[in-house]
Amino acid sequence: MDTPYNRRIPMTEPAEGITDIVARERKRLFGFIRRRVADPGDAEDILQDVFHEFVRACSLPEPIEQAGAWLVRVAQNRIVDRFRKRREEQLPEFDEDDDGIYLDQQLPSPDGGPEAAYARSMLLAALSAALDELPANERDVFIAHELEGTSFNELSASGGVNVNTLLGWKRRAVLHLRARLQPLYDELDW
Numbered sequence: 001m002d003t004p005y006n007r008r009i010p011m012t013e014p015a016e017g018i019t020d021i022v023a024r025e026r027k028r029l030f031g032f033i034r035r036r037v038a039d040p041g042d043a044e045d046i047l048q049d050v051f052h053e054f055v056r057a058c059s060l061p062e063p064i065e066q067a068g069a070w071l072v073r074v075a076q077n078r079i080v081d082r083f084r085k086r087r088e089e090q091l092p093e094f095d096e097d098d099d100g101i102y103l104d105q106q107l108p109s110p111d112g113g114p115e116a117a118y119a120r121s122m123l124l125a126a127l128s129a130a131l132d133e134l135p136a137n138e139r140d141v142f143i144a145h146e147l148e149g150t151s152f153n154e155l156s157a158s159g160g161v162n163v164n165t166l167l168g169w170k171r172r173a174v175l176h177l178r179a180r181l182q183p184l185y186d187e188l189d190w
Helices: 015-034 040-058 067-090 114-132 136-147 152-159 163-188
Strands: none
Touching: 015 040, 015 067, 040 067, 067 114, 114 136, 114 163, 136 152, 136 163, 152 163
């Protein structure tokens, strides 16, 4: 059975075939985007970008095999692109001489809409899994300093461990987390 989801769209197909698919998919695709993007104007912009790319792709020699799945995949990519752009615009300035750059300040805001909440949950889950792989002393120092905001001097005084030892443990934790989270960093441009 030939449906809009499994139909091949060759480059020679008349414009009416593309128009039919756009008409059929518009409402469903807008709902998909709207559930992930808080601003209706942004959602409409993404929808228009997706359809523009669809029309351009239909003129290429390589046919689109499943139009519905293709449209959803492109919409997901545009949502991520929009989030990356916003993330770059909203990155806070920080002083490298500060005692620490607290992780929560670097994550997407939980109030930033569905796309930010989704990215935040992905990042926190990956971070949690990577932290579980660390030795207890490195994990504890990283959590105390980055997540709880405890200074190295306070950690040293309360645990009886030299500040330089604490710095070394945190450094090893950071190096492990960077290596472990690199694929997600590349995907989200975090």
